[in-house]
Amino acid sequence: MIYHELDRHQLDDELHALARGTNVLLIAYDWEKYGFIDGFIRDSLRVKGGVVYVTDYPSRLKITNRRFGMIELFRTPPMERTDSKTASVINLSKVSVYIRDNLRKLMRDQLRESKGSEIDLIIDNINSMFHHDSYLKNAVIRFIRVHMHVVKTLNAIGLYIIDEKLPDKTLDDVIDVFRDEVVIRII
Amino acid sequence: MNRGFLETGIPKLDDILGGGIPMGKSLLYYIQPGVEGDVFGMQTMHYGLKSGMKIVYITTTSPPENVREDMLGLGFNFGVYNDGFSIVDAYSMLIGMNSEERYVVDDPESIESYDRVMEKVIEENDVIIFGSLSDIFDLCGEEEALEHIKRWTKDAFLRDVAIIANFTAWPYLPVVTEGVKDTFNVVVIIAGVAERVILGQYYSVIKMNSTKVEKKMLLFKIFRPGGVKAYIPKILVTGPYNAGKSTFVRSLSTRSVSVDRLGTTVALDHGYVEHEGVSAHIFGTPGQVRFDPILEKLGGEAVGVFLVVDSTDPKSFPRAKKMLELTRSRGLPCVLIANKQDLKDALSEEKVKEKIAFLNNIHIAPTVASTGKGVLNALEILIDDIMKL
Numbered sequence: 185m186i187y188h189e190l191d192r193h194q195l196d197d198e199l200h201a202l203a204r205g206t207n208v209l210l211i212a213y214d215w216e217k218y219g220f221i222d223g224f225i226r227d228s229l230r231v232k233g234g235v236v237y238v239t240d241y242p243s244r245l246k247i248t249n250r251r252f253g254m255i256e257l258f259r260t261p262p263m264e265r266t267d268s269k270t271a272s273v274i275n276l277s278k279v280s281v282y283i284r285d286n287l288r289k290l291m292r293d294q295l296r297e298s299k300g301s302e303i304d305l306i307i308d309n310i311n312s313m314f315h316h317d318s319y320l321k322n323a324v325i326r327f328i329r330v331h332m333h334v335v336k337t338l339n340a341i342g343l344y345i346i347d348e349k350l351p352d353k354t355l356d357d358v359i360d361v362f363r364d365e366v367v368i369r370i371i
Numbered sequence: 372m373n374r375g376f377l378e379t380g381i382p383k384l385d386d387i388l389g390g391g392i393p394m395g396k397s398l399l400y401y402i403q404p405g406v407e408g409d410v411f412g413m414q415t416m417h418y419g420l421k422s423g424m425k426i427v428y429i430t431t432t433s434p435p436e437n438v439r440e441d442m443l444g445l446g447f448n449f450g451v452y453n454d455g456f457s458i459v460d461a462y463s464m465l466i467g468m469n470s471e472e473r474y475v476v477d478d479p480e481s482i483e484s485y486d487r488v489m490e491k492v493i494e495e496n497d498v499i500i501f502g503s504l505s506d507i508f509d510l511c512g513e514e515e516a517l518e519h520i521k522r523w524t525k526d527a528f529l530r531d532v533a534i535i536a537n538f539t540a541w542p543y544l545p546v547v548t549e550g551v552k553d554t555f556n557v558v559v560i561i562a563g564v565a566e567r568v569i570l571g572q573y574y575s576v577i578k579m580n581s582t583k584v585e586k587k588m589l590l591f592k593i594f595r596p597g598g599v600k601a602y603i604p605k606i607l608v609t610g611p612y613n614a615g616k617s618t619f620v621r622s623l624s625t626r627s628v629s630v631d632r633l634g635t636t637v638a639l640d641h642g643y644v645e646h647e648g649v650s651a652h653i654f655g656t657p658g659q660v661r662f663d664p665i666l667e668k669l670g671g672e673a674v675g676v677f678l679v680v681d682s683t684d685p686k687s688f689p690r691a692k693k694m695l696e697l698t699r700s701r702g703l704p705c706v707l708i709a710n711k712q713d714l715k716d717a718l719s720e721e722k723v724k725e726k727i728a729f730l731n732n733i734h735i736a737p738t739v740a741s742t743g744k745g746v747l748n749a750l751e752i753l754i755d756d757i758m759k760l
Contacts, residue, residue: 259466260466260468261434261436261437272432272433272434272462274432274465274506274510275432275433275503275506276509276539276541277402277404277409277432277503277505277506277539278409278432278433280404280405280539281405281406281407283405284405284406284563320509320510322509323509323541326541326542326543327404327541329542330404330405330541330542334405337565
């Protein structure tokens with residue numbers, strides 16, 4: 185496992201230097217997450233890449249670009265329907281289908297336009313999926329494993345954000361999934 | 372209504388299963404993560420409701436109103452089957468909401484809680500659909516869930532109740548995945564055709580009547596409305612000049628477009644057809660010799676061929692054979708279209724077959740493309756050949 189402890193500014197440099205096909209677990213608590221994610225997505229789109237963003241808190245991001253796909257996770261059903269895809273945070277099958285749909289669309293567009301084929305997958309955040317007891321923890325870990333494999337196959341970058349406030353054992357189990365990948369703790 | 376069987380409503384699947392799932396038996400839709408397979412269970416539910424059965428749908432990760440919305444989006448109007456359709460709500464209590472459904476699982480993270488509901492559900496319904504069996508495994512624990520599903524399928528068998536389940540095949544331990552497959556009488560795998568990312572989706576029966584089998588993969592697409600349709604990405608229509616290929620494509624297609632000049636195809640014809648749960652894209656080639664250099668490209672990736680000949684012009688038949696070679700279509704499922712059967716000099720189906728004997732064992736279909744006569748019959752023959760069961 186490649187492990188770093190970085191501040192917010194070092195993080196940008198580190199992510200830009202990553203080899204394609206890498207999965208990164210970002211561990212942090214109480215940081216400027218949305219500023220970072222917004223910047224990361226805009227940088228990717230600027231170089232003609234595509235981004236699939238899975239989030240449980242989307243309202244702060246206002247990005248309109250057809251190379252950007254957003255999937256909103258909800259704990260309780262939303263009162264109003266939005267344009268983006270929505271799925272219950274425990275319906276990981278549906279979340280997977282939506283991720284696949286977005287990736288397929290990005291791949292097709294990139295093939296059609298003969299543009300770069302760089303795709304990023306951001307899952308923000310893993311904590312929201314750990315909503316229930318330990319059995320569901322295994323389900324989330326299986327979900328992460330499946331998508332780490334997808335990231336490798338696509339030669340993409342996968343960013344998985346997790347808040348440090350998870351119980352130790354759960355956090356350790358998630359870190360263990362990334363033992364052949366990159367783990368960054370934001371300090 | 373056939374009470375002996377539950378039709379799955381999935382194109383060609385009922386043919387493979389000999390009419391559907393016998394009551395009391397169980398069917399598992401075993402779905403690769405990322406592939407939209409939950410529609411299969413819903414489509415089977417819709418067909419059961421249409422045939423007058425009492426059906427219950429178990430939702431674990433979506434609110435009941437989302438299930439109803441999803442069904443309506445697929446064009447399955449459950450509202451007309453009010454008495455026959457009910458939901459087991461195993462979601463609302465998970466997020467602390469009340470439920471007004473007929474059956475409610477009080478604690479969706481406890482298999483005993485499911486157990487209390489299932490007894491009544493099996494007693495009061497003809498068919499039980501698990502919207503996502505894997506979610507029950509995740510919420511209640513794999514071993515406990517597997518043990519209970521085995522018992523429920525046995526109880527259902529004793530009461531002639533059919534069980535249908537969607538199961539997302541996450542990377543569980545093999546003892547779990549194999550255990551689930553062993554529990555069901557029929558297993559249909561639903562997976563992706565991938566080139567880095569999943570580009571197409573298919574289904575295939577891997578277990579039938581409790582015996583392992585390997586049936587042909589059938590590509591599918593999901594339509595809203597429309598549900599699951601078997602999908603043929605490319606059928607080629609080729610044949611000599613003036614055989615009636617463009618007319619055939621137009622006549623066959625739900626919608627079509629032709630690139631032509633003064634009525635002669637100079638690039639290609641394209642059509643799209645939906646027929647009896649199967650959708651297909653049709654590509655027609657030009658017939659003139661000067662277009663021969665592009666025929667190989669036009670024929671690429673076709674999975675079936677209509678070879679169209681003018682039944683009044685036997686002199687053109689050797690050219691038909693040549694075109695089959697130029698499009699590299701020899702060996703693909705092929706139907707010979709003996710077109711223009713309405714003209715007085717038209718050779719009969721048998722005579723055409725006799726004169727075109729150089730194409731061994733080829734299906735032949737007499738047609739009048741200008742009126743559409745025989746065209747759908749030809750399509751059915753080709754589809755059956757492509758999807759040979």
